[in-house]
Amino acid sequence: MSAANTRTHAAPPDVPRGLAGVIVTDTALGDVRGQEGFYHYREYSAVELAESRTFEDVWYLMFHGGLPDRAESAAFAARTAGLRHLPPDVRDALPAIARAGATAGPLAGLRTALSLFGASAGFRPVYDIDSDRRREDALAVCAAVPTLLTSLYRLGQGLEPVAPRDDLPFAANYLYMLTGEEPEPARAAAVERYLVSTVDHGFNASTFTARVIASTGADTAACLTGAVGALSGPLHGGAPSRALDTLDAIATPERIDGWIRERVLAGERIMGFGHPVYRTEDPRSRMLRSVAQSFGGPLVDFAVEVERQVEAILAELKPGRELHTNVEFYAGVVMELCGLPREMFTPTFCAARMVGWSANILEQAEDSKIIRPAARYVGTPPPRPVPAP
Known part of the structure; x- marks a missing residue:
């Protein structure tokens, strides 16, 4: 009997859906340390x-x-x-x-x-x-x-x-x-x-x-x-414009609480808040807030107030979860202020x-190894007879 016929195949390891947190390669380009609210390009802080x-x-x-x-x-x-x-x-x-x-x-x-x-x-x-x-x-x-x-x-x-x-x-x-x-x-x-x-x-x-x-x-x-x-x-690129659309929909400071509560209780996502990696404030958002505040004006003041109230409401309604502004929120504000459509x-x-x-x-x-993961088959067990036409 050939070695091919006697070979046993170990079951592939269980991994999280979407490969979340799975290490797939080594890189010298940078990393995101979500628990710390820090990311870097090579050895330097990106911010x-x-x-x-x-x-x-x-x-x-x-x-x-x-x-x-x-x-x-x-x-x-x-x-x-x-x-x-x-x-x-x-x-x-x-x-x-x-x-x-x-x-x-x-x-x-x-x-x-x-x-x-x-x-x-x-x-x-x-x-x-x-x-x-x-x-x-x-x-x-x-x-x-x-x-x-x-x-x-x-x-x-x-x-x-x-x-x-x-x-x-x-x-x-x-x-x-x-x-x-x-x-x-x-x-x-x-x-x-x-x-x-x-x-x-x-x-x-x-x-x-x-x-x-x-x-x-x-x-x-x-x-x-x-x-x-x-x-x-x-689900990946999102759009900073969607965060601005949220500001437009809220429209005035007195509408913030009711508008946000209604959507959080309905299970809707608040655009511009939350990130799959960061469990602290997104450092990009912190920096871009500072950039926006250097311009000043009603839009910036409103965005800062929305951020304050949304984080308070999320902390109340979703205790234990760290939900802060992500890069989209203030990126949209900055680009709007700079005249980008x-x-x-x-x-x-x-x-x-x-x-x-x-x-x-x-x-x-530089690595000639092709990335070729496996999938777990969960369909009808094969082989079954092919039915006659």
Whole structure:
């Protein structure tokens, strides 16, 4: 009898639904420590980076493993700025992509545009190229995505795309391409802090998706297209605009208590509150609250009061559960204050997360082992006779 016939198969281990908390790989890119309310990019606090370094510096950190010095920072910023311009065949196809996705929005269009960009740029499977070539591909696509997103948005609004400017930093150029006007420094700085704070955030669904695809050896554009698809799901990417919709629905301070209690007692989720990992205040929310308060105004005051009352009501009605604002709550407020249209809130998040996804793809590509988990079959026991037609 052959060894194959005598082999016994151990039952696969039981794991939590959704792989919650299961360690699937090692990474040097960062982590989220939910019990502490802390997350980091490599060895640095992500919030501290958002408060003290440029988006390009953090991009460099994620791709190269360390923060750049001044000369390296300037060179990297200039290099990535030069990659913002789209190939003619991609640029010419954007009007058709925008028309086809008129009701779905820029994020849906980005999936098509990313695939086209990768094909136009001649991206090859990460399995077939060396680490330098992989990094070049990742740089190119991360630099081009803001141009793709803003162009798709403007075309969807019946406006002409605005060409990128090489002399503006990442965040300022993004706002410029979106609005056609050079942004005020305070608005550019606020958006940059938001972008840095959302570059990476542990092994969330879209990051895991990107790594699974990378483990097959597929090209960078394919990996990133899959990540965008995962992000588009409302249970993952959500939308900061939904938190603003909550503020709009409440409308006035005297309506907060009744409006929130009714929905909590009905078992509805309060958008902008709660997080699957954090059991303390989301550090991103804390930072963005500070950014919003630096602008001030009625919207900020109302948001702070809603946060105060919602947390008190949740503590009363759901004792023992730590439910605080998540990144969506104040992100929506900050982006509203900075003049971004609500339909561009999640695409803006995507523009930043491209860097984190790409860094994960680069790391995964160094490991040739394909990610191939198992499933437990729970259907009708086989084999059964196939019935006659």
